[in-house]
Amino acid sequence: xxxxxRARKEGEVEEGLSTEDVIFSTLPTQDGHVIxxxxxxxxxxxxxxxxxxxxxxxxxxxxxxxxxxxxxxxLEGAGEKAFCAGGDVRAIYQAGVLxxxxxxxxxxxxxxxxxxxxxxxxxxxxxVIVWGDGIVMGGGLGxxxxxxxRIVTERSRIAMPEVTIGLYPDVGGSYFLNRxxxxxxxxxxxxxxxxxxADALYVNMATHRLASQDKNVVLDxxxxxxxxxxxxxxxHTMLNDLFDKHQCLDSKESRLHFEQEKIDALMTGSLAEIxxxxxxxxxxxxxxxxxxxxFLKGSPLSWSLIYAQSQLSEKLTLADxxxxxxxxxxxxxxxxxxxxGVRALLIDKDRNPKWQFAELNADCEAAADKLLRTPxxxxxxxxxxxxxxxxx
Numbered sequence: 001x002x003x004x005x006r007a008r009k010e011g012e013v014e015e016g017l018s019t020e021d022v023i024f025s026t027l028p029t030q031d032g033h034v035i036x037x038x039x040x041x042x043x044x045x046x047x048x049x050x051x052x053x054x055x056x057x058x059x060x061x062x063x064x065x066x067x068x069x070x071x072x073x074x075l076e077g078a079g080e081k082a083f084c085a086g087g088d089v090r091a092i093y094q095a096g097v098l099x100x101x102x103x104x105x106x107x108x109x110x111x112x113x114x115x116x117x118x119x120x121x122x123x124x125x126x127x128v129i130v131w132g133d134g135i136v137m138g139g140g141l142g143x144x145x146x147x148x149x150r151i152v153t154e155r156s157r158i159a160m161p162e163v164t165i166g167l168y169p170d171v172g173g174s175y176f177l178n179r180x181x182x183x184x185x186x187x188x189x190x191x192x193x194x195x196x197x198a199d200a201l202y203v204n205m206a207t208h209r210l211a212s213q214d215k216n217v218v219l220d221x222x223x224x225x226x227x228x229x230x231x232x233x234x235x236h237t238m239l240n241d242l243f244d245k246h247q248c249l250d251s252k253e254s255r256l257h258f259e260q261e262k263i264d265a266l267m268t269g270s271l272a273e274i275x276x277x278x279x280x281x282x283x284x285x286x287x288x289x290x291x292x293x294x295f296l297k298g299s300p301l302s303w304s305l306i307y308a309q310s311q312l313s314e315k316l317t318l319a320d321x322x323x324x325x326x327x328x329x330x331x332x333x334x335x336x337x338x339x340x341g342v343r344a345l346l347i348d349k350d351r352n353p354k355w356q357f358a359e360l361n362a363d364c365e366a367a368a369d370k371l372l373r374t375p376x377x378x379x380x381x382x383x384x385x386x387x388x389x390x391x392x
Contacts, residue, residue, distance in 0.1 A: 022053045024060050027219075029071070033227040036064045036073040046085035047077040049139045051110050058117045062390070065124055071227045071235060073124070074219070075143060076131040080155070080212075083132045084140025087114065089165075092333055093342040103375055107333040108326075111170075112382050114139060115322040118171050120390040121146025122318055125232055127239050129222075132156055132200075133212050142171025145205060149239050152197040153212040154248070158205060161192035163298035165345055166337025166355070168305040170329050174312055175321040180204070183267035184256055189306040190267075190274075190298070191291035195256065202254040208243040218246055255287060262288075271307040275360050299337040300357045304368035319386045326383055327374040336371055 021042040027035040038057060040047035064070040077083035087110070095106035121128055121143065130147035132140075136158045144150055144158075152158070160169035160177070169177055169189045177185030180203045187193060188203075200206035210218065225238055256263065266281070267274055278296070283289055295303075305328065316324070332338045337355050344353035357364035374381070 020052075021050065022056050024056075026070075027074075027223060029223045029225070029227050031226060031228050033071045034069045035222060036060075036070045038073065038075045040075075040077045040084055043077075043079035043081070045088060046082035046135055047079075047140070048085050048088040049114070049143075050088040051091065051106075051113065054110070054113045054117055058113055058120065061117070061120055061124070065120070065126065070126065072127045072129065072222070072239070074129045074131065074222075075147065077134065077140075080134060082135035082140070083130070084137070084143060085135045086138030086140055086161075089338075089342055090346060093339055093347060096333055096339045101334060103330045103334045107330050108382065111326055111329045111333075114142070114171065115326055115383065116386065116390055118142045118146050119318060119322055119386055122172070123387075123390060124148070127235050129239070131215060132158070132206065133215070137161055138169075139171055141205070142173075145172060145176050148236060149208065149243060150200075150206045151208050151210050151243065152200045152206040153210055154197060155212050156195075156197045156200060156206075158195040158200050159192050160188055161294075163190060163192055163302045163306060164294065165341030166299040166302055166339075166353070167332050167341065168302055168309055168328065170325045172318065172321060172325070174309050174325055175316070175318055176205070178310060178312060178314055181256075182260055182264040184260070184263055186267045186306070186310040187263045187291075189309065190303060191295045192298075193256075193287075193291050193294075196252075196254075197248075198252045198254040199256045202257045207240075208246075209248045210243065210246050211248055214246055218242070259287075271303060272360060274307075275303065299341060299353070299355045300360045300364050301337050301355065301368055301371075303360060304365050305332070305336075305371060308368065308372060319383070322386060323381055323383045326381075327376065328371060331371040331373075331375060336367075 023039040023041045025037045027037055029035060042048065064073060092107045092110055095104040127149060128147040129149045129151065130144045131151050132144050133153045134155050136144055136156060138160060141158060141160060160173055162168050173189065177189055184203055197206065197209045201209055221242060227235065229235060266277060278292055281292055340353050340355065344350055356367065
């Protein structure tokens with residue numbers, strides 16, 4: 001990391017401890033408690049996550065989780081454009097170029113720590129407020145869905161665009177996409193459709209919709225609340241009441257809600273049937289045509305992975321999901337379309353990826369099956385003790 005995080009004694013509050021790209025600070029409440037504040041601070045990169053940021057947040061949030069003076073945590077992004085646009089995966093790409101057809105330390109380290117961070121947020125117990133203003137994509141959505149209070153605004157644009165870089169919706173997508181209404185989770189994964197604030201509320205990615213201009217007023221009010229209750233549930237209820245009071249109640253309708261029946265029909269059946277159906281769609285609706293175009297330009301290998309992901313049992317625990325995703329993600333970085341997708345979008349920026357398969361066929365599906373197999377058949381899974389890793 002660019003700046004090491006030293007261990008803290010219980011109850012100690014560290015002010016301004018940060019790496020270059022993420023800032024940790026504390027806000028004292030009027031009743032003598034403290035709110036921990038995390039600011040993703042690489043505005044030029046739309047606050048995309050690198051390994052230093054993930055490592056720093058994992059260490060600091062673990063400290064705050066066990067610090068009795070910290071009653072709540074706020075996650076936000078610097079600037080007005082984005083909370084977090086995803087993961088900065090250039091280091092994984094470079095390592096993969098130097099070591100083709102091998103699972104690299106860089107890929108394993110990034111995904112392992114990212115998933116530990118996401119799992120920690122889901123299991124934090126103390127309230128975690130995520131201010132999801134602007135762009136929230138990929139790894140940013142992984143952070144957001146772990147929050148107990150997920151705020152969107154009129155500027156929120158939320159998506160899982162991994163199909164465009166030869167990956168699949170990870171960071172817990174195997175859990176939360178499969179719990180959305182109907183076939184919407186599969187639709188979002190295959191098409192990278194950008195949700196607005198109303199959509200996010202409909203599919204439970206957000207808990208409240210506030211006006212972006214109300215942020216400072218809301219944050220100031222947080223400091224005046226009564227945090228002395230010992231019951232954690234009271235803190236959550238207190239925040240719900242606050243955000244309900246400021247919630248925007250305009251008449252904006254979720255397109256995903258309005259088009260639910262059409263989306264379900266489009267996404268029904270086998271993957272081959274879905275692909276054929278999409279290829280035959282004739283529409284003048286801009287939202288649907290954009291979704292179709294993104295899908296058709298995406299990696300057919302990713303289509304297969306995303307469809308397989310949609311078939312996972314809802315009985316899988318969150319820990320099960322992150323264990324599954326770690327194996328699949330490192331396999332994708334070594335043997336899938338991930339390096340080529342990153343090259344085309346982020347490195348050479350020609351936006352002309354040469355996918356391993358030009359279309360969905362038996363060879364493509366066989367390659368996807370190999371990627372779905374764990375790389376740790378004869379050794380312990382790196383996240384076998386995920387609950388223990390994030391407990392202390």
